[in-house]
Every structure is written in C-alpha cells, then in structure tokens.
Amino acid sequence: MDLHHELLEIIEKADSICIFGHCLPDGDCYGSQIGLRELIRLNYPKKKVYAVGTGIPALFEMLGSMDQVDDQTVANSLAILVDVSCLRRVEDPRVFTAKEAIKFDHHCIALDTEPFDGLSWVDEDRIAACEILIDFALGNGWKFNKTIANALFLGMATDSGRFRFHGTTAHTLELQQLMQEYGAEPQKLYDIVYAEDDTTRAYKEWMRQSAKVDGKVTYLVVSRRQYEERGLPYEKASEYVNALADLNDSKMFALFCEDEYGYYRVELRSNHGYPVQPVAKMFRGGGHRYAAGAELRHDGPNYLDVIYQLNQVEPDE
Ligand SMILES: [Mn+2]
Known part of the structure; x- marks a missing residue:
C-alpha cells in the first residue's frame, strides 16, 4: 500500500481526531487545521474531529473557531499534525499524550527537528501545507464545500505572499483556481488577513x-x-x-x-x-x-x- 492510502486508512480507522498546528499560528497553520477538520466532518459525519490551538481569531466568524478539548479527548484521539515538523513544535503540548500521530507538512528537516515516528507526508517543495492537503483530499475523492475551499485557499495565499513568492508553482495556481471554483472568496479573506490598523x-x-x-x-x-x-x-x-x-x-x-x-x-x-x-x-x-x-x-x-x-x-x- 502506498503512503497516501496508508494515511487514509489511519484516518478512516480513527473515531476521534485532534488536529494540531505550530506555535504563533499563521494562515497556513490555521487554514490547514480548519480545512482538514471540515473535510473530515463533511466526508465522515460520524467522526469526532477537533482543531486544537489558538488559530487566527479574526477569521473565526468567516471560517470557524478552534475547539476546546479536554485531556481525555486528546489521549483517546489520533493526532494529525499539519504545517509543523515535530511534536515539540506543536502549540499544545498535550499532543504528546495522543494515541497515535501522523503529519502533513512542508517544512525542511532541521538539525534540531526531533524524529517523528508516525506516518508523514512531507514535501519541502510545496509552498504551503494546505497544498498537500488539497492533493490528499482530491486523491481520496473527498467532497469540498465553501468553508473548506476558503480555509485551504487561505493557507496557500498567505504562505506564498498571495501567489508571488519563490516556490509558487503551476500546480499551486491550479489548486488556487480549483479552490475558487469550490467557492473560495479571495477578496473577503484578504480584507480580513491584510487589514492593518x-x-x-x-x-x-x-x-x-x-x-x-x-x-x-x-x-x-x-x-x-x-x-x-x-x-x-x-x-x-x-x-x-x-x-x-x-x-x-x-x-x-x-x-x-x-x-x-x-x-x-x-x-x-x-x-x-x-x-x-x-x-x-x-x-x-x-x-x-x-x-x-x-x-x-x-x-x-x-x-x-x-x-x-x-x-x-x-x-x-
Ligand atoms: Mn506553512
């Protein structure tokens, strides 16, 4: 079985899932957490799935807020790390207590990155973790909705400086377009994310x-x-x-x-x-x-x- 299907099988087997990101969450981190949470909720309505951490409060009204979970829930859950390279860099240290952990990430492995034992889809050539998640969801034949499209668009847009930075590829732009076809609203997101006081x-x-x-x-x-x-x-x-x-x-x-x-x-x-x-x-x-x-x-x-x-x-x- 290939990596993609192994990751899918682990997710399909889990009844309860907590999705974790890094400290000082940015658009890719929060967008990955919300995007993946809503993808799993939409495609597996019986699963309990939570996005754990502080997120980006200015976007809660548009994309959804983060979940408050108790210690027992974390301990009984599959942990999915998104946009973060190892357990130590996760914002909520309770990730260490989860039953099992897997990850989707695009960070380079650094000298002080701790080894990660779980199954991982890591691709350093991707501009955003959200890009990997979109490919994963498409490969699974998962349904999308507007919230999912907005959340995953957000991650690609912010990590790529609105699709300008080095590392933005033709594939990134294809997925950008696809998310807009699924209902993403770039201007509405930009008005919130780039609003400056x-x-x-x-x-x-x-x-x-x-x-x-x-x-x-x-x-x-x-x-x-x-x-x-x-x-x-x-x-x-x-x-x-x-x-x-x-x-x-x-x-x-x-x-x-x-x-x-x-x-x-x-x-x-x-x-x-x-x-x-x-x-x-x-x-x-x-x-x-x-x-x-x-x-x-x-x-x-x-x-x-x-x-x-x-x-x-x-x-x-
Ligand atoms: Mn990122």
Missing part, C-alpha cells in the same frame, strides 16, 4: 525607514523597547519581516526581534532564490528553503554572525 502601518513604515543594508542583505534589529513604545506585542512585532521585502534591491532580508527573555527571534527571507534555510539551521532554527526562522541567545552568536553567513549564500541554479 494605524499602529501596525506605522510600525511597518518605521521598520522600512530603519532598515540597514549589509552586502546582499537588508535587515533590522528591533529591541523590546522599540516595539513596545510603538504599541505592538512581541507576537506581532516579530512577524512582520515581509515589511522589509524588496528594499534596496537586496537579495535577502532579515528581521531580528528581541523577546521578553532578551533572546532574538530571527526571520530570514529571500524572494530571489537565495536559500536562507541552511543559515537558519546554523542558529537553532529551520523552516523553508527561502523562508526560515532561527533564535539567538545572550551567550551565543549575535545578529552580525547571521548577516555574515547570509552574505556567503549563493543563489540556486
């Missing part, structure tokens, strides 16, 4: 004005004081790396943001085919080939070491 707009503008250039890299180091006095929480301030895209004709861009412990969250990107993921791996991180994250601690290397390594990176092809 004045605080955020001002912060991103400050980011662009404060960015520095070193060789092939545009970067910005943000201290806790700098985002707090601009009214942003760490979770937001540290994720807006794309505000630095396409400045100064740089090949790569990087955001270093201080957390409450004085560590720095590092986000590395390239829209020009420069693989940044190997650099992330050198600094306690991982992610995708052209979009990766890392962490810097007090006693270790600092941001200049990361910039130095980025400047050694050569483009693919």
Whole structure:
C-alpha cells in the first residue's frame, strides 16, 4: 500500500481526531487545521474531529473557531499534525499524550527537528501545507464545500505572499483556481488577513525607514523597547519581516526581534532564490528553503554572525 492510502486508512480507522498546528499560528497553520477538520466532518459525519490551538481569531466568524478539548479527548484521539515538523513544535503540548500521530507538512528537516515516528507526508517543495492537503483530499475523492475551499485557499495565499513568492508553482495556481471554483472568496479573506490598523502601518513604515543594508542583505534589529513604545506585542512585532521585502534591491532580508527573555527571534527571507534555510539551521532554527526562522541567545552568536553567513549564500541554479 502506498503512503497516501496508508494515511487514509489511519484516518478512516480513527473515531476521534485532534488536529494540531505550530506555535504563533499563521494562515497556513490555521487554514490547514480548519480545512482538514471540515473535510473530515463533511466526508465522515460520524467522526469526532477537533482543531486544537489558538488559530487566527479574526477569521473565526468567516471560517470557524478552534475547539476546546479536554485531556481525555486528546489521549483517546489520533493526532494529525499539519504545517509543523515535530511534536515539540506543536502549540499544545498535550499532543504528546495522543494515541497515535501522523503529519502533513512542508517544512525542511532541521538539525534540531526531533524524529517523528508516525506516518508523514512531507514535501519541502510545496509552498504551503494546505497544498498537500488539497492533493490528499482530491486523491481520496473527498467532497469540498465553501468553508473548506476558503480555509485551504487561505493557507496557500498567505504562505506564498498571495501567489508571488519563490516556490509558487503551476500546480499551486491550479489548486488556487480549483479552490475558487469550490467557492473560495479571495477578496473577503484578504480584507480580513491584510487589514492593518494605524499602529501596525506605522510600525511597518518605521521598520522600512530603519532598515540597514549589509552586502546582499537588508535587515533590522528591533529591541523590546522599540516595539513596545510603538504599541505592538512581541507576537506581532516579530512577524512582520515581509515589511522589509524588496528594499534596496537586496537579495535577502532579515528581521531580528528581541523577546521578553532578551533572546532574538530571527526571520530570514529571500524572494530571489537565495536559500536562507541552511543559515537558519546554523542558529537553532529551520523552516523553508527561502523562508526560515532561527533564535539567538545572550551567550551565543549575535545578529552580525547571521548577516555574515547570509552574505556567503549563493543563489540556486
Ligand atoms: Mn506553512
């Protein structure tokens, strides 16, 4: 039996399923969780299936909210990890107590990615985990509805920067079109996901004005004081790396943001085919080939070491 059918068989055998994603959930994580939950509910109405974690509250009204489940439910469930590489990176640590775990993911395996024993469909060449889930559902002959189409469209749209980033393929665009045929509403999603309040707009503008250039890299180091006095929480301030895209004709861009412990969250990107993921791996991180994250601690290397390594990176092809 091939991988696809083995995964399907495990899902078909489970009466209760909890779907887990990563910390600081993004559109692909939340879209994968909701999309898969609704796919299973629609195609197997007798199964109990839950999406566990914080999700993206601004989208709950349109796509559905996350589920509150008790410990017993998790312990009696099949865990399905989506958009996350190992159990340790899952937002809700109760995932460790689940009966069995499988996953659908598109993250590169990093040095500190823990081994995952369950059956996995991992494809690092996919722009989004949602793309893998759509192919899985199509292969199963599963029915879709508008909510499913919206949720899975969301994941592909956000991880690909609205179908622009390196790694967006002809297949991605086929699935984008198919989701629209099933009822996805791009404009309605974008109005919510990309709505910016004045605080955020001002912060991103400050980011662009404060960015520095070193060789092939545009970067910005943000201290806790700098985002707090601009009214942003760490979770937001540290994720807006794309505000630095396409400045100064740089090949790569990087955001270093201080957390409450004085560590720095590092986000590395390239829209020009420069693989940044190997650099992330050198600094306690991982992610995708052209979009990766890392962490810097007090006693270790600092941001200049990361910039130095980025400047050694050569483009693919
Ligand atoms: Mn993703």
